[in-house]
Amino acid sequence: MNNPAAVYRGDGHFEIVDQPVAAPGPGEVRLEIAFCGICGTDLHAYLGHMDARIGDQRVFGHEMAGTVVEVGEGVDGYRCGDRVVVRPLDNCGDCPACNNGHAHICHNLKFMGIDTDGAFKRFWTVPAKLLHALPDNLSLAAAALVEPTAVAAHDVRRARLKAGECALVIGGGPIGTLIALTAKAEGADVILSEINSTRIRMANAMGLEAVNPLETDVVALINERTGNKGADVVFEVSGSQPGVDLMTEVAATRGRIVMVAIHANRPLVDMFRFFWRELELIGARVYEPEDFDRALELLGSGAIDVDAIITDKQPLERIGDAFASLTGNAEALKTLITITQGE
Ligand SMILES: [Zn+2]
Ligand SMILES: [Zn+2]
Structure with missing residues (x-):
């Protein structure tokens, strides 16, 4: 052929x-x-x-x-x-x-x-x-x-993530893992929340701190790390109701939540937390040319090693x-x- x-x-x-x-x-x-x-x-x-x-x-x-x-x-x-x-x-x-x-x-x-x-x-x-x-x-x-890394680069850019900020990524599939690696390359303090033990092991092998929310109280962990402040940025990549519950509970005052997952069913969202902590919810879809440039930079420089x-x-x-x-x-x-x- x-x-x-x-x-x-x-x-x-x-x-x-x-x-x-x-x-x-x-x-x-x-x-x-x-x-x-x-x-x-x-x-x-x-x-x-x-x-x-x-x-x-x-x-x-x-x-x-x-x-x-x-x-x-x-x-x-x-x-x-x-x-x-x-x-x-x-x-x-x-x-x-x-x-x-x-x-x-x-x-x-x-x-x-x-x-x-x-x-x-x-x-x-x-x-x-x-x-x-x-x-x-x-x-x-x-x-x-490069294409999925460009998705991650777009999500991180939409989050206005800065070095030194605490970021929680909920969901450790390919995109969640790439978001965590990209956020880490930006100098953020990153925790990945994932329920599958194999994915946790793979993320750890890539140098990420990954925890199982069924075993670890992620809100308590992040509060402990941040002096009770909470996560500056949360990426919801799980597409699950527990993920949506965690995202509002863990976000800092004026925290930014980026909705990456495609939720087929409308989840229940705790709107009270948006009022209480002046949270911000940010949509993110695909990428712009500069996100491809950034992905090429991250992969080309070795800052992200995608072989794993x-x-x-x-x-x-x-x-x-x-x-x-x-x-x-x-x-x-x-x-x-x-x-x-x-x-
Ligand atoms: Zn794709
Ligand atoms: Zn058009």
Whole structure:
């Protein structure tokens, strides 16, 4: 097959199809994908929670790294052989969000790899304006983690987190772990709250302080650390009611709470604490170009070593098994699909 692509047919089933290769139009490049990670969103789609949005012909994949192999007319700054990642946001360019500098959360946003075809295939043709070049020392496998790290960088930036502040991250999946590592790189005092012992062990191995809220009283721990002040910043990444209960209970006076998790059901929120401590609740969704720049800096400089987060690699032909083995598996963090073997 010249251009194998994993097409999602619905019902937990992928079909590997040889797709026609799309030549890049003006302003576009054709990439050869080396690695593409499986995101929590991909898993949601796989589990049938997004059927109406996805259909039965979609190619998922947005946590990718690859190489430019063909350059369209009028593309400046990129050449064949350049190693890149893609910021997978296709905005409309003319809506209240786009017109006010918030193109990343455009009212008509198409998320590439969900609303349009993504990178679980050999060749992907995309607008060059979405590319970010990789530093020389960053491997293509590690670079597949740039996109989720950009999510973390955006969350930390939205929190206005400063060095020396106390931050609590609730939920130690891939994004929670990356937020904790990013917050630590900013010089914050970080505690990660996670209920799965394997994830706690992995976080500890990455140099994070991780505790189990079922065994440790997290509010008491943070009060003890901060002289009863509480956490300056709380990241809610668990998507659970106990996480939402903890976030208001643990936040300091004028503490900032960043809502990272996608809550499928409306949780009960203790609004009294917002009044009592003048708390601030901050929404955070995807990322802006500067968050990709920051993620590339964090990974390229070695400030964050993502190798420990990559818990599995599988070839494209085994993508169905890779998704199946991630389902309900809290022992795994990030699975990469190897598409073509990059260096
Ligand atoms: Zn993702
Ligand atoms: Zn727009």
